Amino acid sequence: IFKISNMKLILHNMLTSAMIKGVKKGYPLLLRATKVELQPVEFDAGFVVHMLPRLDWSGVTAAVQCLNQPDLLQDPLPELPPTVPDDYANNEDFLRKAHIALMQLDVIEGCLVCPETGREFPIAKGIPNMLINDNEAA
């Protein structure tokens, strides 16, 4: 059976608010979640190993930290090291935790927030809305 889930933190890891005028970096976006679920997804080490070099690990740890709110999740959050270990490709314990963080935590409702302007981007039904108005555009 398929498991259905969004918004995953892997997507959060890629998003910035840098399309807004005046924003220098806009990353990482703050994550204010009001509804989160842990959706078990089959662990795939190969996917994590393949994707990791393209991800910003500090963005992952920041996102998980944002989810560390009382009463937000029944299940415990994975404990992530501050940096990716050198042996990550063979470190199953690390890969499993990374996989949970990236692929199994669904932010269903909440918002993403530009760290420089405070501009909010809503997340509804697991879909973030990054549309901006013309007058905000860089």
Next chain:
Amino acid sequence: APVQPLVRNRKQLESLLQQVPTFANPQSRWEQYATPGEVAASWLYDAKMRWNCFTAEQSVLDLGCGPGALMTGCLALGSGYVCGVDIDSDSLDLCRSNLMELFSPGNDDDDNDVSANWDLLQADVTRLSAGLVHQRQFDVVVTNPPFGTYSDAKLSHKSNSNRRNKKAGQSTSSKGIDIAFLEAGIAASCGLVFSLHKTATMPFVMHRARQACARKLMSSDDVASAMVEGRDYSVSQVANLRYNLNRSYNHHLKESKDIEVSILEVAFLR
């Protein structure tokens, strides 16, 4: 255990994609038309045979995902993660419900445990590159962009301003939007880009693709080196198809109309 694809052959893929429910009321302002199931199946299956892409370790981006035929195909072929981007809330709602419907428990005849990892993003594709933290995050980008047939005069909705690209102080009409989608795809990919364009425009589209590839790789090099087509990247026209645009919305002809489209393939070889 590795992820098992949902479909095993071209015929199964075609059958699946023909089931994807499409737009009930295609919005002319976005030039919405869904990729027909058989076009999507042929396109994706050929790509898979050619490149062995859409594997469990790969990430895929669908620009202008609409109701999700291409996303469905990429997932069914076994892709590890697929992200669909669209500007329109109604499209995204439809896509979300299609993906949940097609892939919900009980629909799968096999006993294989399959993960379908996907996300949807509401965004303006023409502004997407600025909104992504890195270039090159996706192994494969697929896009069936708006063709940019209509000038601003014909698309008179106020909310159309959402998707104008205001680079260098100029607003672009919807003409050139397929190029904007292609360029966003080339920026976002570290491997392959597949896009659909009108056959008549292909020489121009391929020229713009080559320009975008040259800009992309040179800007990431520490040493200024000439980027060589054939060594660093390839741009090819890989299929020509006939595509039936039915009388979806007002400013089409009263009859349904066949148009000739081609698939552009960009591959980063290093």
